[in-house]
Amino acid sequence: MTADRSSSGNRRYDPDRKERIIEATLEVIAVQGVSGTTHRRIAEAADVPLGSMTYHFASLDDLIEQAFLKLTQEIAHHFDDAFRKAQTVDEAREAVVEVICGWFAVTERKMTLILELYAYVARNPQTRHVMTGWMAKSRQALERHFSPDVAASLDAMIEGASIHNFMHPDGISREAARLIVAKLTA
Amino acid sequence: MTADRSSSGNRRYDPDRKERIIEATLEVIAVQGVSGTTHRRIAEAADVPLGSMTYHFASLDDLIEQAFLKLTQEIAHHFDDAFRKAQTVDEAREAVVEVICGWFAVTERKMTLILELYAYVARNPQTRHVMTGWMAKSRQALERHFSPDVAASLDAMIEGASIHNFMHPDGISREAARLIVAKLTA
DNA sequence: GATTTATGCGTACAAACGTACATAGTGCAA
DNA sequence: TTGCACTATGTACGTTTGTACGCATAAATC
Incomplete structure (x- = not known):
């Protein structure tokens, strides 16, 4: 919904994507709890494709730990x-x-x-x-x-x-x- | 694995089944966390069929709340x-x-x-x-x-x-x- | 013993999950 | 401009999930 990514020729220069994913993770945990925190929800919150999750982080637990x-x-x-x-x-x-x-x-x-x-x-x-x-x-x-x-x-x-x-x-x-x-x- | 239920003609007189399910829920939460607590795991821990879960409790959240x-x-x-x-x-x-x-x-x-x-x-x-x-x-x-x-x-x-x-x-x-x-x- | 009623359960299903991977896109060196 | 190394992504797969529901079975009544 935040546009930008889905428009404008897709791939963008995005140096702090990793950081944004971590912040989005905290956002999701705050609202849904760890139990409701999934790759897909984080990806949506950070406005990045699902594939970015496993690309930047070894696993969901790895990501959660970094967020915490x-x-x-x-x-x-x-x-x-x-x-x-x-x-x-x-x-x-x-x-x-x-x-x-x-x-x-x-x-x-x-x-x-x-x-x-x-x-x-x-x-x-x-x-x-x-x-x-x-x-x-x-x-x-x-x-x-x-x-x-x-x-x-x-x-x-x-x-x-x-x-x-x-x-x-x-x-x-x-x-x-x-x-x-x-x-x-x- | 705890036998008893799977043998001996199945259906048994089990007046405090509901109570046992609640206790099993706490056990599962303690080990797996709320995020890893599922109907199936609780059912296994309490040694009751999966169907008992939705029969005795309106939803998983209902059950978790009662356990807490x-x-x-x-x-x-x-x-x-x-x-x-x-x-x-x-x-x-x-x-x-x-x-x-x-x-x-x-x-x-x-x-x-x-x-x-x-x-x-x-x-x-x-x-x-x-x-x-x-x-x-x-x-x-x-x-x-x-x-x-x-x-x-x-x-x-x-x-x-x-x-x-x-x-x-x-x-x-x-x-x-x-x-x-x-x-x-x- | 026969019939009814209420209780309990096996099973099926659509949705959502984590993760892997082939492929597409991109900046850089030449 | 071309070729290359690397980064990033879309998609597909096998599991697991919560829940619903038709059917089996025990208890109750006659």
């Missing part, structure tokens, strides 16, 4: 940014609150993708490195401002609170989050 | 038990530590199922009641011993810490958990 890797890298990058900006411990505390109450909760898409990732990793141990890599980066970002133990507890709390806020509309308020963070970092 | 409901009810029941047994606040605190470090971490199967559930609910909003019901029960159990706000924070921490412990072998130790719980319930 990209997802975690992007999130980790934003996460790191947020804590790099913080100058004081108090600003870092506020950043944690923001991550819990503002950032994740806003984008249902991102949370859905993360949950799909967790389930996927749980069932495909060979992809666990995607998770451990992500967690290591998050931990590192938090350890700019907090001790390793406190960083670990904050990381876990961010995880749990994000999920709960996603599942339950009136989960944890900004004030409540502020109090929790204060307790954990006291 | 059963899962959450069982977990909530155990959870409630643990906190009902606690007589003092300190015992309740220790119960939280146990939930984080002992209980979930032990059974990979259970954690996998929970993560599959999250992903499923995220993508099927009409099944969100399964989650909200579960969360309400957990909250209730915690509120036997803690204020609503503290209960909420403990619940979130349990969530996040369990997941992190599952993904990363050396996640949060028992001592670390004890300290965190102490901080949150101070």
